[in-house]
Each structure stands twice: as structure tokens, then as C-alpha cells.
Amino acid sequence: MNNSEIIAKTAAFIRGKFLNEGSGHDWEHIRRVWQTAATLAQHTPAAQVEVVELGALLHDVADWKFHGGDEEAGPRAARQWLASLQAEEATIQQVEAIIREISFKGLGVPTPMSTLEGELVQDADRLDAIGAIGVARAFTYGGHKGRPLHDPAVPPVSHDSFESYKKNTAPTINHFYEKLLHLRERLHTPAARAVAEERHAFMEQFLAQFLREWESADVGPAAIQASE
Incomplete structure (x- = not known):
């Protein structure tokens, strides 16, 4: 089986597995990451495009967040799938490394990628975590986990270990300050x-509006008088 066939079969497999997933880690998220990573790879001559595409398609195949915190669930699942398609061992190892390294692990935890291909997939994944879609996905995941929108009494935390980050149950707004607003500076x-x-910039504007509405500052006496 050639690389194009392996990629096509992998896309079909992942689409079927994640089409109706409800946490924001669904097929459309994976499709966007795949498309973005492939585009970045096309403009990076040294990158192995097939590794980038497979890494993007499989990056959430068994996310630790949904497998009891098991960081090796994803690499194991990717190896099993690619081996079933008789992919080359070197390709399997590279995809395993991408999945193992890609996750954000806490604001105080470095997350370097060991390969150029991994950098491209990580960039694509992080771009899908910010902006309008990033905002939507953050609240989708928060709702999926039963988290409140916001609680001013719960301050954001700069997690200095992956274990601390994995145990985090803070309100969704905290996620912006603990992760999303810091992704821009960590792109490759x-x-x-x-x-x-x-x-x-969109996220900053959203947060300003959200917090203003949370405090009802925009429906105070001055705002009401101005509307009359």
C-alpha cells in the first residue's frame, strides 16, 4: 500500500471514529488540523509530507484526556492502526513521536517537538485552539466536562507539571489565561x-466583552440612559 492509500484509509478511519464526537475534538477539528498541517508542509521543502499528514490525522486518535490520563494511549493506537496498513516502521515511529509530544502540558512545562514534521502538526493543532473556533471549542469542552463558564473566586494557575495540568478542573475562562493566550508565542x-x-486579537476582544458583560458593566445606568 502506498502513502496516498495509507493517508486516504486513515482519513476515512478517523472520520468514522470522530464524526459525532461532542467535546470539540471531533472530525472537523481533525480535518482542519490535517488541512492546515498539510498546507504548512507544502511550504516547508524539508518536511516529509506523508508523516505530517498522518501525524495530523492521528494526533487525537486516543487523547489522554479521554483515556484516564494515559499518555501512551495515542501512540499505541496509532501504531496499531498504521501497522495494520503495513506502513513503514520509520513512519510509525515518527507519528508516535508526534502524538507523544504534541500536547500542551502546562504553562510552566516546555513542549518541544523533536522533528520538523512534529512542529508543523503542533502549529496546526494550536492554531485550531485559538480564534473564533478556539473560543467555541473551549466552551464546548468545558460543557462536556461539566465546568462553569467563569468563577472570579478561582484564579488561573500556571501549572508547572503535566500532572498538575491534567488534574485541572477550573472554569473555562481560566483556560484562556492558563493556555490559549500563550499559544501564539509558542508557535514554530x-x-x-x-x-x-x-x-x-479576537480572543482578547472576546474576553474583554465577556468580562464586561459578566459584571453587567454594559447595562449600567449610563448605557441605559444612552439607549433612550
Whole structure:
């Protein structure tokens, strides 16, 4: 089986597995990451495009968040799938590494990627976590986990270990300050950083509006008088 066939079969497999997933880690998220990573790879001559595409397609195949915190669930599932398609061992190992390394693990935890291909997939995944879609996905996941929107009494935490980050149950708004607002500075490629500027600005505007409405500042006496 050639690389194109392996990629096509993997896309069909992942689409079937995640089509109706309800936490924001669904097929459409994976499709966007796949598309973005492939585009970044096309503009990166040294990248192995097939590894980038497979890494993007399989990056959430068994996310630790839904497998009891097991960080090896994803690499194991990817190996099993690719081996069933008789993919080359070198390709399987590279995809395993991407899945093992890609996750954000806490604001105080470095998450370097060991390969260029991994950097491209990580950039694509992080771009999908910011901007308008990133905002929507954050609240979708928060609702999926039963978390409140916001609680001013619960301050954001700069997690300094992956174990601390995995145990986090804070309100969804905290997620912006603990992760999403810091992704722009952790991107690898100039193209991804350029895209991130507008998306980052949108999140800042959203948060300002959200907090203003939370405190009802925009429906105070002055606002009501101005509307009359």
C-alpha cells in the first residue's frame, strides 16, 4: 500500500471514529488540523509530507484526556492502526513521536517537538485552539466536562507539571489565561505565527466583552440612559 492509500484509509478511519464526537475534538477539528498541517508542509521543502499528514490525522486518535490520563494511549493506537496498513516502521515511529509530544502540558512545562514534521502538526493543532473556533471549542469542552463558564473566586494557575495540568478542573475562562493566550508565542513557523495574530486579537476582544458583560458593566445606568 502506498502513502496516498495509507493517508486516504486513515482519513476515512478517523472520520468514522470522530464524526459525532461532542467535546470539540471531533472530525472537523481533525480535518482542519490535517488541512492546515498539510498546507504548512507544502511550504516547508524539508518536511516529509506523508508523516505530517498522518501525524495530523492521528494526533487525537486516543487523547489522554479521554483515556484516564494515559499518555501512551495515542501512540499505541496509532501504531496499531498504521501497522495494520503495513506502513513503514520509520513512519510509525515518527507519528508516535508526534502524538507523544504534541500536547500542551502546562504553562510552566516546555513542549518541544523533536522533528520538523512534529512542529508543523503542533502549529496546526494550536492554531485550531485559538480564534473564533478556539473560543467555541473551549466552551464546548468545558460543557462536556461539566465546568462553569467563569468563577472570579478561582484564579488561573500556571501549572508547572503535566500532572498538575491534567488534574485541572477550573472554569473555562481560566483556560484562556492558563493556555490559549500563550499559544501564539509558542508557535514554530512564520506562517503559523502570522495567522495567529488575528486569532489572538479576537480572543482578547472576546474576553474583554465577556468580562464586561459578566459584571453587567454594559447595562449600567449610563448605557441605559444612552439607549433612550
